[in-house]
Structures are given as C-alpha cells and as structure tokens.
Amino acid sequence: MAAEPMTESRLFPGVLRAINLGLAMFVEAPQAHGAPVEALDWRPPAEGDREVGLLLARLEDDPTDPVGRVVAAANATALERLLGAQPLLVDVRPAREALGLEDRHLLHSGPPIEWDRMCGPVRGAIVGAILYEGWAAAPEAAEALAASGAITFAPCHHHGAVGPMAGVISPSMPVVVVENQAGGTRAHATLNEGLGKVLRFGAYDASVLERLRWFGDVLGPALSAALRDSGPINLRSLTGQALQMGDEGHNRNIAATSLLVRALAPSIVRTADSATAGVVFDFLRSNDHFFLNLSMAACKSSMDAAHGIPGASIVTAMSRNGVDFGIRLSGTGDRWFTSPVGVPDGLYFPGYGPEDANPDLGDSAITETFGIGGFAMAAAPAITRFVGGTASDALEFTRLMARITLGRNPAYALPALEFTGTPTGIDARRVVDSGIAPVINTGIAHRLAGVGQIGAGIARAPLACFSAAIQGLARSLGVPG
Amino acid sequence: MAAEPMTESRLFPGVLRAINLGLAMFVEAPQAHGAPVEALDWRPPAEGDREVGLLLARLEDDPTDPVGRVVAAANATALERLLGAQPLLVDVRPAREALGLEDRHLLHSGPPIEWDRMCGPVRGAIVGAILYEGWAAAPEAAEALAASGAITFAPCHHHGAVGPMAGVISPSMPVVVVENQAGGTRAHATLNEGLGKVLRFGAYDASVLERLRWFGDVLGPALSAALRDSGPINLRSLTGQALQMGDEGHNRNIAATSLLVRALAPSIVRTADSATAGVVFDFLRSNDHFFLNLSMAACKSSMDAAHGIPGASIVTAMSRNGVDFGIRLSGTGDRWFTSPVGVPDGLYFPGYGPEDANPDLGDSAITETFGIGGFAMAAAPAITRFVGGTASDALEFTRLMARITLGRNPAYALPALEFTGTPTGIDARRVVDSGIAPVINTGIAHRLAGVGQIGAGIARAPLACFSAAIQGLARSLGVPG
Numbered sequence: 020m021a022a023e024p025m026t027e028s029r030l031f032p033g034v035l036r037a038i039n040l041g042l043a044m045f046v047e048a049p050q051a052h053g054a055p056v057e058a059l060d061w062r063p064p065a066e067g068d069r070e071v072g073l074l075l076a077r078l079e080d081d082p083t084d085p086v087g088r089v090v091a092a093a094n095a096t097a098l099e100r101l102l103g104a105q106p107l108l109v110d111v112r113p114a115r116e117a118l119g120l121e122d123r124h125l126l127h128s129g130p131p132i133e134w135d136r137m138c139g140p141v142r143g144a145i146v147g148a149i150l151y152e153g154w155a156a157a158p159e160a161a162e163a164l165a166a167s168g169a170i171t172f173a174p175c176h177h178h179g180a181v182g183p184m185a186g187v188i189s190p191s192m193p194v195v196v197v198e199n200q201a202g203g204t205r206a207h208a209t210l211n212e213g214l215g216k217v218l219r220f221g222a223y224d225a226s227v228l229e230r231l232r233w234f235g236d237v238l239g240p241a242l243s244a245a246l247r248d249s250g251p252i253n254l255r256s257l258t259g260q261a262l263q264m265g266d267e268g269h270n271r272n273i274a275a276t277s278l279l280v281r282a283l284a285p286s287i288v289r290t291a292d293s294a295t296a297g298v299v300f301d302f303l304r305s306n307d308h309f310f311l312n313l314s315m316a317a318c319k320s321s322m323d324a325a326h327g328i329p330g331a332s333i334v335t336a337m338s339r340n341g342v343d344f345g346i347r348l349s350g351t352g353d354r355w356f357t358s359p360v361g362v363p364d365g366l367y368f369p370g371y372g373p374e375d376a377n378p379d380l381g382d383s384a385i386t387e388t389f390g391i392g393g394f395a396m397a398a399a400p401a402i403t404r405f406v407g408g409t410a411s412d413a414l415e416f417t418r419l420m421a422r423i424t425l426g427r428n429p430a431y432a433l434p435a436l437e438f439t440g441t442p443t444g445i446d447a448r449r450v451v452d453s454g455i456a457p458v459i460n461t462g463i464a465h466r467l468a469g470v471g472q473i474g475a476g477i478a479r480a481p482l483a484c485f486s487a488a489i490q491g492l493a494r495s496l497g498v499p500g
Numbered sequence: 501m502a503a504e505p506m507t508e509s510r511l512f513p514g515v516l517r518a519i520n521l522g523l524a525m526f527v528e529a530p531q532a533h534g535a536p537v538e539a540l541d542w543r544p545p546a547e548g549d550r551e552v553g554l555l556l557a558r559l560e561d562d563p564t565d566p567v568g569r570v571v572a573a574a575n576a577t578a579l580e581r582l583l584g585a586q587p588l589l590v591d592v593r594p595a596r597e598a599l600g601l602e603d604r605h606l607l608h609s610g611p612p613i614e615w616d617r618m619c620g621p622v623r624g625a626i627v628g629a630i631l632y633e634g635w636a637a638a639p640e641a642a643e644a645l646a647a648s649g650a651i652t653f654a655p656c657h658h659h660g661a662v663g664p665m666a667g668v669i670s671p672s673m674p675v676v677v678v679e680n681q682a683g684g685t686r687a688h689a690t691l692n693e694g695l696g697k698v699l700r701f702g703a704y705d706a707s708v709l710e711r712l713r714w715f716g717d718v719l720g721p722a723l724s725a726a727l728r729d730s731g732p733i734n735l736r737s738l739t740g741q742a743l744q745m746g747d748e749g750h751n752r753n754i755a756a757t758s759l760l761v762r763a764l765a766p767s768i769v770r771t772a773d774s775a776t777a778g779v780v781f782d783f784l785r786s787n788d789h790f791f792l793n794l795s796m797a798a799c800k801s802s803m804d805a806a807h808g809i810p811g812a813s814i815v816t817a818m819s820r821n822g823v824d825f826g827i828r829l830s831g832t833g834d835r836w837f838t839s840p841v842g843v844p845d846g847l848y849f850p851g852y853g854p855e856d857a858n859p860d861l862g863d864s865a866i867t868e869t870f871g872i873g874g875f876a877m878a879a880a881p882a883i884t885r886f887v888g889g890t891a892s893d894a895l896e897f898t899r900l901m902a903r904i905t906l907g908r909n910p911a912y913a914l915p916a917l918e919f920t921g922t923p924t925g926i927d928a929r930r931v932v933d934s935g936i937a938p939v940i941n942t943g944i945a946h947r948l949a950g951v952g953q954i955g956a957g958i959a960r961a962p963l964a965c966f967s968a969a970i971q972g973l974a975r976s977l978g979v980p981g
Contacts, residue, residue, distance in 0.1 A: 248716035263882060264745040264755050265915065274745050284765055284781035288774050296777075300765035400915045401744060410918050434746065434881045435916055437891050 025454060040449055062454045071451060071486045074493040078448055086330075086496050090350075090448075093331035097349050098425045098444045099136065101333075101389070104321030105200040107251035107367055108313060111242040113235070115190035117207050118178045123154065126175045128186025128382040130339025130355040134165050134172065138341030140221025140377050143468030144185035145170075147223030151231045152189050158223065158469075170363060175352075176336055179323070180207040181315045181382035184219035185341075189343055192231065194241025197254065197316040202324025207318040210234050210242075213306035214472065219381075219462045222471040241291045241299050247287035252367045254317040258391065259347025259430050261310070262441070267399035268314045269392030270460040271338060275310035276303070315382065318389035325444075332492055333425060334445040337388045337457065337480055341380040341464070346484050349445055351491045358483035363461050365476020366406050377466040379478045393458035393477065394420040397433045398441075402460055406476050410435075416458050417442065423449040423457065447492070450485040503568040528955045543935045552932060552967045555974040559813065559929055562654045567811075567977050571831075574812035578830050579906045582814075582870070585802030586681040588732035589794060592715070592723040596671035598688055599671075601657045604635065607656040609667025609863040610821025611836040615646050615653065619822030621702030621858050624949030625695045626651075628704030632712045634671050639704065639950075648654030657817055658834075660804070661688040662796045662863035665700035665945055666822075673712065674720025678735065678797040683805025688798040691715050691723075694787035695953065700862075701945045703952040722780050728768035733760065735798040739872065740911050742791070743922070748880035750864060750873030751941040751956060756791035757784070796863065799870035806830055806925075813973055814906060818869045818938065818961055822861040822945070827965050829928055832972045839964035846944050846957015847904040849888050858947040858958045865940045871909055871924025874939035874958065875901040878914045879922075883941055886959050891916075897939050898923065904938065928973070931966040 037056040046056045065071035080094075081087030114120045125148055127141055137145070142162070149161035164170060166319045175182045182188055192400040194207040209219075212230055216222040222273045246252070257278055258266075264274035266282060280303045288296050303309055312377070326335040331349035338345050348352065360378045367373070386392035396402060397417035400410035421427070427440035445457055456479040464476035519536040527537045546552035555789040561575075564569030595601045606629055614935055618626070623643070630642035630651070645651060656663045663669055674871065675688040690700075693711055727733070738759055739747075745755035761784050766899045769777050784790055807816040811832035819826050825841035841859045848854070867873035877883060878898035882889035895916060901923045902908070908921035925937055937960040944955035 126979050260754075262749075273741075274755060274758070277755070277762045279763065280762045281758045281781075281785050284761065285778050285785060288769055288777040288781060293774060293777075295770040296774075297766050300762075300769060304762050304766060400919075404919065410915055434891055438881075438885065483539075 035374045041182070042142045057102075057244060065486055066454060066482060068486060070488055071314060074489055074498060075448055075452055077498045078489065078496075079267070086498055089330040089496060090332055093328045093350060094333055094444075094446065097325040097328050097331045097333040101321060101325040101444050102426065102428055102430070103201045104255065105323055106197050106317035106320045107200055108195060108246065108252045108254055109198050110196040110246055111193050111210070111239045112196055113190065113239070114180075114192050114194045114207070115189060115196050117196055118180055118188070120178065120188065120190045122152075122190060124171045124173070124190065126173055126178055126182065126186065126188040127340060128175060128182045128184065128380065130280045130343050130345030130357050131174055132340045132342060134174070136342055138377050139280050139466045139468045140380060140381070140464040141185045141187070143221030143223055143470075144187040144218050145228055146468065147218045147231075147242040148187045148189040150207040150223060152191055158316065160498060174338070175382055176338060179205055179393055181319045181385050182209055182219065183211070183315065183383045184313060184381040184462060185221055186382050187218060191235050193234055195313055195316050197313065197320045199324055200250070202321070204320045204323040206316040206319035207324060208312040208319075208340070210238060211306060211309045211312045213308060213361060213379035216471050219472040220462070221468050223469060238302065239289060241295055242283070245283050245286040246292035248290050249283060252282055255314060255430055257282070258314060258317065260377055261432050262391065262395055262398040262431050265333050265399055265401065267395040267402060267460065269311065269386040270402050270462075271399045272310040272314065273307040275314065276307055279310055279313070283427070311383070315385050318385045318391065319333060321389055327352055330492075330496055332447045332489070334388055334447055334488075336458070337367050337384040338382045339379045339384065341377050344379070344481050346447075346488055347491055348488050350494055351488060356484040356491060358481040358487070360481065361478070363463055363476040363478035364406065365461075365463050365474045367463070367474035371465070371473035375465055375473055377464045379459070379461055380464055381461065383461065384480070387457055387459050388423065388445060390441045391431060393426055393460045394443070395431065395433060395441040396458070396460070397435045397460060400435070419455060419464060420458060422453055423455050447488050450482065451489050454482060456480045456482055507565045517625060524925040544965055545933045547935060547963060552682055552970055555970055555979060556929055556933055558979045559970065559974060567979055568812040570838050570977060571813055574831060575811045575814055575925075575927065578590055578806040578809050578812045578814040581683055583829070583907065583909055584682045584927050585736065586800035587678050587735040587801045588678050588681055589676060589727065589735055590732045591677040591727055592674050592720045593677055593689070594671065594720070595669050595673050595688070598675050598677055599669070601659065601663055601669065601671045603633075603671060605652045605654070605671065607654055607659055607661060607663065607667065607669040608821060609656060609663045609665065610819045611824050611838050611862065612655055613821045613823060619858050619861070620722055620824055620947045621861060621945040621951045622666045623775070624702030624704055625668035625699045627949065628699045628712075628723065629670040632709050632878055633672055640773055647907060651790070655819070657819060658744045660686055660800075662800045662866050663690055663694070663700065664792060664796065664864045665862040665943060666702055666861050668699060672716050674715055676794055676797050678794065678801045679732070680801035680805055683802070685801045685804040687797045687800035687804060689793040689800075691719060692787060692790045692793045694789060697952050699942070701832060701952040702949050704950060709780070709874030718776060719780060719783065722768065722776055723764070725771035726764050726767040729771050730764060734764055735794060736911055738763070739748060739795060739798065740913065743872065743876055743879040743912050746880055746882065748873055748876040748883060748941065749790065750867040751883050751943075752880045753791040753795065754788040756795065760791055760794070768785055769841055792864070795872070796866050799866045799872065802870055803866060808833055810843055811973075811977055813928045813970070815928055818865040819863045820860045820865065822858050825860070825962050825965060827928075827961070827964070827969055829969050829973055830974055832969060835972060837965040837969040838971060839962040839968070842959070843961065844942050844944055844957040844959035845887065846942075846955045848944070848955035849953070851876055852946070852954035856946055858945045858956055860940070862942065865961070868940050869926060870940055871905065871922045872912060874941045875905070875924070875941070876912065876914060876922040877941070878916045881916070900936060901939060903934055904936050928966045928969050931963065932970050935963060937961045937963055
C-alpha cells in the first residue's frame with residue numbers, strides 16, 4: 020500500500036499517488052516533489068519472450084479452459100504427494116545391491132553428459148571411483164579407461180539416486196536407502212565424506228580412497244546393523260526439528276547430524292564391537308555435514324512421488340553436472356531441460372578465487388526442489404552471513420521463493436517467520452512469469468581434477484531451462500506454440 | 501521518532517507533535533483529533549519510592565563523584581570477568597567428594613529457608629533424598645526426620661552448586677564439576693533426570709529413587725570415565741553453538757544435549773562396556789533437557805568470578821526456593837535480598853491450572869543472571885510460542901533485557917538479532933530505575949509434595965528485592981540513605 024501523501028500538487032488536485040513499473044529512474048521526479056511512489060518490481064514475463072509469454076497464458080489455472088483445468092488439477096495432486104511424503108531411513112547397502120549397479124558402470128550428478136564434456140572435478144571423482152573399484156591401478160590408466168568408452172556413465176537421477184557435487188557412485192560404495200512410505204518411492208545417496216580432500220569435490224589421493232574403503236568395510240555395515248536394531252529413522256520429523264535448530268538441510272546440517280547420532284547411538288553400541296563403535300562415533304563427531312546426503316535422499320524420495328503427473332508444471336528435479344544445469348518437470352516425465360551453468364556467488368578459502376572455481380555442480384539442489392536448503396534460508400541466517408549477508412536477507416530469500424512455489428510445507432516450519440512452513444513445490448510457470456530464479460545453497464569445487472573444495476556460496480538457477488520446460492509442457496498438452 | 505503530522509490544528513498553529521508520559525488515557529484526546537502521539541513507556545524510578553530514587557542517583561556512573569567512580573569501575577571489572585569466563589566440564593563426582601557434603605546435610609535451591617517454611621515440592625524432594633540416602637525407610641519417617649532438626653539444610657549457592665527446581669542435593673548424588681578456567685571458580689549441579697516423575701519437581705516414588713540410584717551407580721561413573729578419556733568439554737563454545745540452534749540454555753536444551761552426546765560418544769564407548777554404553781545412550785536419547793544442569797553450573801561458575809567486587813551493582817545470583825525470591829549483588833557479598841515469589845505465567849498440562857501451581861522455584865534463574873535463558877529468548881522463539889506468544893515477542897524479550905544489562909556477550913550470539921551478543925550482566929540500578937523486571941523461563945511444580953511437574957512458563961523477578969539490594973549497596977558504600 021502507498022504511504023499517506025505528504026503534499027498536494029497543483030497539477031493533480033488532491034492527492035498524487037504514483038506507482039512505477041519498469042525503469043527505476045521514473046521514480047525520481049515525483050519523489051523529488053515529495054509524492055509517495057511505490058516502485059513495483061515488475062519485469063515482462065519470460066524475459067520478454069513473446070512466444071513463451073503466450074504459452075504461459077494458456078497454461079494458467081483457468082477453470083474455463085480444459086488445459087488450465089488439467090494443469091491446476093495435476094499440480095494439486097503433485098503438491099499433495101509432496102506435502103504427504105514420509106521419508107524413512109531404512110538401511111545402508113552397497114550400490115551394487117541397492118541400485119543394481121553393475122561393474123564398469125558409474126553414476127554422476129546432474130543431467131546426462133559424456134566423458135569428453137565432463138568438468139574437472141567430475142573427471143577427478145571418476146578417476147577416484149575407478150581406482151577405488153580396482154578397475155585401474157593409477158590415475159592415468161583410470162583416465163584412459165574412462166575415455167576409452169569401456170565405462171558406462173549415467174546420471175544418479177536415472178537410478179533413483181542423488182549425489183552431492185560430482186555425485187559419483189560406484190558399485191561397491193555403500194548408499195543410504197530412504198523409503199518414502201507415503202509415496203512408495205525409494206531414493207539413495209552415498210555416505211557423506213566430510214570436508215577437506217573428498218571424492219565429491221574431485222580429489223582422489225590415498226586418504227580419499229582409504230576413507231571410501233572404510234565406508235565400505237566398516238561404516239556402511241555398522242550403520243546398516245544399527246538401523247536393523249533401531250528400526251527406520253523418520254527423516255521428515257528429524258529434518259523438521261533440525262529446521263528449528265538453525266539447519267536448512269543443505270549447507271548447514273549440524274543439528275540434523277547431531278540428532279541422528281543421538282538417535283542411533285544406542286543401536287550402534289548394541290550391534291558393533293567397542294572399537295568399531297568408537298571409530299564410527301569419531302567420524303560422526305568430526306563431520307557436521309553427515310546428514311546432507313540423507314537430506315538429499317529424503318528430498319529425492321519425496322519429489323519422485325510427485326513426478327510423472329501429466330500436465331503438472333511443478334519442478335521435480337534441479338541438478339548440475341558442472342557444465343549443464345538441468346531440470347525436470349512432473350508433467351514432462353524423464354526429459355531434462357538444460358542450460359549452461361554459472362559459477363556461484365561465494366566465499367573462497369584463502370588462496371582461491373572465482374577464476375579457480377568450477378561452475379556449479381551436484382544433485383544437492385534436490386533440497387531446494389523440495390523446499391528446504393536455500394528455500395528455507397530463514398531457518399539458517401548463518402548461511403547468508405557467510406557470504407556477507409544478514410539475518411534479514413535470509414528471511415528475504417525465503418519470502419522471495421514463496422513467490423515461485425505452489426504451497427507451504429507445515430512439517431518444515433520456520434521459527435523466524437512465525438512458524439509458517441517452508442515454501443515448497445517450484446512452479447515452472449511462476450519462475451518464467453516472474454523472472455525469479457530459484458536460489459541454491461552450494462559448495463564450490465576447483466575446476467581441475469584432484470584439487471577439491473575451494474569455497475561455498477549461493478547460486479541462482481538459470482531461467483532459460485524453465486522457459487524450455489514450459490515449452491515442453493505446452494507441447495505435451497497439445498498447446499500450439 | 502514521531503511520524504509526520506497528518507493535520508494542522510487551530511489551537512497550535514503549524515504542527516502538533518505530542519509525547520505522552522504517564523497515564524495512557526491522555527493519548528486518546530489528541531489521537532482522536534488526528535495528531536500523532538508517541539506514548540513513552542515511562543515510570544518513576546524505584547516505583548516512586550523517593551528514598552530509593554535518591555540513592556539510585558548517588559550510585560550513577562559519575563566520574564566527578566567518588567562513589568560513582570567506584571561503582572563504574574567495579575561493574576567494568578565484573579563485566580570483564582563475566583565476558584571472559586571459560587567454563588569447562590571436567591568431571592562428574594559424588595557430592596560428598598566434590599562439595600564436601602556430609603551425612604545428614606542436604607542442599608536446596610534458592611535463598612536460605614527452614615523446614616517449617618519450605619514449600620511442598622521442596623519438602624517432597626527432601627523426603628526423596630532422605631529415602632535415597634537410606635536415612636529413613638518410609639516417607640512419613642523421612643518427613644519426621646527432616647522436621648526433627650536432625651538434618652542440616654543449606655542453599656546450593658552456599659556450596660558452589662546450583663539445582664533446578666527443588667534443587668535438592670544429597671551426599672551420594674553425582675554432580676557435574678564445571679571449572680571456569682579464566683576465573684578459577686568451580687561450580688556443580690546434579691545430573692538432569694528428564695521430565696515426568698522426578699525429584700526436582702518434588703516426586704519421590706520408587707521410579708524416582710531407582711533413577712537416582714542408577715545415576716550414582718552407572719551414569720555418574722560412566723560420564724566421569726568418559727570425561728577423563730575425552731578431556732574437558734568447553735561449555736562456552738558448546739552453548740554458543742546451541743544458541744545458534746534454537747536453544748536458550750534454560751527451557752530448551754535439545755541442541756546442546758545433542759552436541760554433548762555427539763562429543764562424548766567416542767569416549768563413552770571406549771570407557772564403558774557395551775551394555776552400559778547402551779543404557780547410557782538410551783537415557784541421553786530420551787532426555788532433551790540433560791544439558792540444563794550443565795548450563796546452570798557453567799553460568800554459576802561464570803557468575804562467581806564476577807562476585808564479591810566492592811561497589812559492583814551487577815546481580816550475581818537470582819534464585820527461588822518456592823517461597824522467597826532472592827538475589828545477590830557482586831558488591832554486597834553473600835547477603836541475600838528477598839521478596840515473596842509469585843506463580844509463573846504458563847501453560848499447564850491437562851487437568852492442572854494456576855490454582856495447583858507452586859510459586860516459582862529453583863536455582864535455574866542463574867542462566868538468566870548470566871544472560872541466557874529468558875535473556876536469550878530471541879534464540880528460541882519456540883518458547884514464547886509455547887505460552888501463546890510469537891517469534892516477535894521473543895525478540896522483544898531480549899531487546900527489553902538489554903535495557904537492564906551492562907553489556908552484550910559476543911560468545912553467545914543471537915542469529916535473529918543479526919548475531920549481536922545476548923544481553924548480559926543485570927545491573928540492579930537499571931532494574932530499579934526502569935521498573936523492568938528480569939524475565940525467567942521456568943517449569944511449574946505442583947504445590948503438593950510428591951506430585952511433580954504440571955506445566956512450564958515465563959516468570960518475572962519481583963522488583964522489591966532489587967530495591968532492597970540497591971539500599972544494601974548504598975550502605976556498603978557509606979552513602980547515607
């Protein structure tokens with residue numbers, strides 16, 4: 020609402036109340052004369068693309084239009100499945116077993132990509148996975164093998180899995196098994212390695228491989244045994260609690276990690292010998308991000324329940340392979356809509372800068388797709404502070420994301436916003452209409468293989484893939500465009 | 501600042517801007533005529549007590565007055581010691597050993613009180629402690645023994661200890677040993693029993709006594725052994741983290757409890773057999789309030805370092821025995837200033853109401869004395885919500901407490917207030933001057949012995965004991981009053 024007017028004008032007798040659309044400079048003249056001006060943050064839909072703008076209009080919720088009715092009903096169903104998701108952590112199994120992943124097959128983050136287009140950190144992680152599996156004995160041989168065509172690559176998303184950063188999964192790696200009880204969907208993710216030199220940022224030295232072996236030999240089996248003793252862990256309730264404890268479920272996971280350790284501790288000591296339990300607790304104590312991969316698998320299992328509903332404009336995956344940013348809509352099935360991906364806006368470790376950074380990477384944007392991570396920034400003001408922002412900026416990010424989402428998820432309440440639910444269910448129509456790009460909290464990898472993490476920050480999804488997805492959705496509904 | 505005026509008045513040509521002091525009804529007339537009125541929340545100092553008001557004026561920081569110089573310097577020293585406190589959890593030992601507590605001696609919360617004046621829940625806890633120690637075999641005999649004069653009672657505060665609610669400590673109970681490394685002060689507290697039927701709320705049935713025996717036989721020794729293995733736990737850093745995770749260190753302790761469990765888990769499994777470690781983790785998993793007593797001991801060890809500085813008007817203890825509310829100032833040494841204590845404003849468990857409630861109780865207000873708990877409410881909006889308030893109310897409580905404190909503690913930063921430190925170091929002068937009573941988060945006990953907790957809520961300290969303390973401080977400085 021405009022403020023009360025301060026002055027009367029001779030040209031406009033009575034009261035002048037101005038609303039400005041478009042160029043900000045038009046605000047200046049009336050303001051200089053003391054008139055209150057509301058500057059409306061308006062941009063033409065679809066960044067001014069007339070064709071997409073017309074398609075958008077056809078896809079609007081309109082009860083008088085058969086297409087509009089289909090889209091509205093499809094989104095309502097999708098949102099209901101999203102809000103009803105009940106992800107449970109049920110087990111930890113080798114990927115070979117849980118995903119049916121065969122020898123010489125590797126999964127990676129993001130939309131599909133072949134070896135010759137892959138970025139440095141993904142290549143590094145692939146080299147590490149080949150060495151870990153013993154398919155080659157040295158990095159050069161591993162690289163040659165990968166380039167030879169003898170290894171089959173596929174996105175994690177094509178196998179009911181998600182991976183942070185490079186997201187490489189090989190058959191022997193243990194993966195968490197998360198079952199969305201309400202949706203009947205299952206999702207998987209590797210175990211989180213912690214910070215420093217880690218495979219997911221493209222490092223593959225001896226310490227990285229040793230940790231992966233310990234995951235397969237000790238940590239994975241110990242967690243699996245503990246989960247059989249404890250029964251499934253309810254990740255919806257655990258994440259809901261963590262959002263009231265400063266986590267946003269993507270870049271801050273200390274609360275959820277601590278709650279998980281406390282929940283599993285009795286079963287860990289009941290099922291492992293003391294020495295094993297000791298090293299497992301040592302690792303879990305040192306890794307504040309352990310819960311990240313569970314959070315991702317929980318979000319994936321929830322999004323998959325909302326996927327594949329004809330006509331639904333809800334985004335069911337956002338993901339990056341370090342070269343392309345890709346999204347999927349519920350209504351367009353397994354097709355990816357991609358655009359080139361940029362470098363996040365972030366804070367770098369000493370000695371590094373944006374020129375060292377790889378473009379944004381990882382399946383972890385599944386958390387934002389679900390409505391946590393950057394969408395729940397109000398829960399974790401520490402993250403905006405990390406990149407020079409304030410607690411108010413954190414609230415603003417969440418409020419902004421509410422403009423492109425279908426609803427609020429009351430199971431994930433935000434204390435700083437009077438316990439309203441986090442905005443959830445990105446509507447591709449609203450992204451294209453408003454030009455508001457989804458915000459994604461992320462880590463930053465060095466662009467070269469073998470180096471690792473060099474920072475963390477905030478990325479925005481590229482708008483072009485949302486426009487492409489809207490065109491795809493329109494075609495799937497027979498709307499001429 | 502007043503808003504811009506909306507109307508012009510014939511009586512006051514130009515602009516009428518009103519500021520109202522005192523009765524709120526005077527605001528109505530000018531407001532009815534459209535004039536902006538700022539209502540100043542002002543009350544006469546010392547609730548209008550002229551004598552105390554004049555003493556207050558003499559105790560103000562005034563570089564031209566020798567008394568004012570002493571008070572200012574003394575408070576500066578006290579605040580420095582408070583901000584510099586480094587509380588470490590070093591051990592868990594029986595009270596007999598850690599406090600030199602002898603047979604037939606019992607400690608209780610609050611200022612001194614004799615058996616015949618004690619409230620129901622404290623009597624209940626004393627009966628429980630006598631049964632636990634085996635000094636009597638049945639509740640009636642325990643009560644008779646307590647009334648006979650054969651038991652010596654003293655406040656926890658007189659023995660370097662603090663106890664939540666009834667706060668009863670007997671020689672065989674294990675207590676945490678917290679050492680403030682910077683101040684050379686030590687403080688102690690019992691182990692937290694969890695919710696439900698517990699001694700601190702005055703219950704003493706078989707389940708209560710069984711838990712106390714398990715504390716002495718199993719939990720205390722297990723934690724002691726684990727702490728020898730892990731080394732001291734830094735409670736300053738742990739509580740600082742927990743305040744960024746939705747805890748306020750008094751009525752919400754889930755983050756700190758979870759962080760503590762994660763920190764101690766490796767050492768627990770290294771020093772206890774599997775069966776013991778299992779039941780210890782079971783108990784710690786079920787008790788979200790386990791950290792409360794550690795928080796209290798940390799605050800006590802910090803406040804004691806700021807105690808005993810001649811002239812200092814900083815409050816070093818606030819405490820209640822269910823009959824009297826008592827405070828101590830740094831500058832008036834071990835003397836208590838007391839007034840009758842009221843029933844907290846709270847939410848009751850089904851079947852109970854204010855008529856069942858005991859007046860406020862416990863040493864736990866040491867957390868507010870230190871600047872967390874109710875003073876850090878901005879960290880834990882869930883608590884105001886619990887009594888029907890909002891997240892904004894939580895910020896308001898913290899802002900209000902900043903008006904009666906000497907400084908901010910940057911080690912305990914509040915995310916929702918842009919990471920400013922929690923207001924710390926209650927200045928008795930400011931409390932009396934402003935009439936703003938310290939806010940205290942608290943539990944509510946049934947007024948009868950043996951029943952237990954019936955609710956939780958928010959209490960305000962009675963102003964009268966602060967006025968009495970100011971008079972005591974003035975006398976100690978030779979100010980005639």
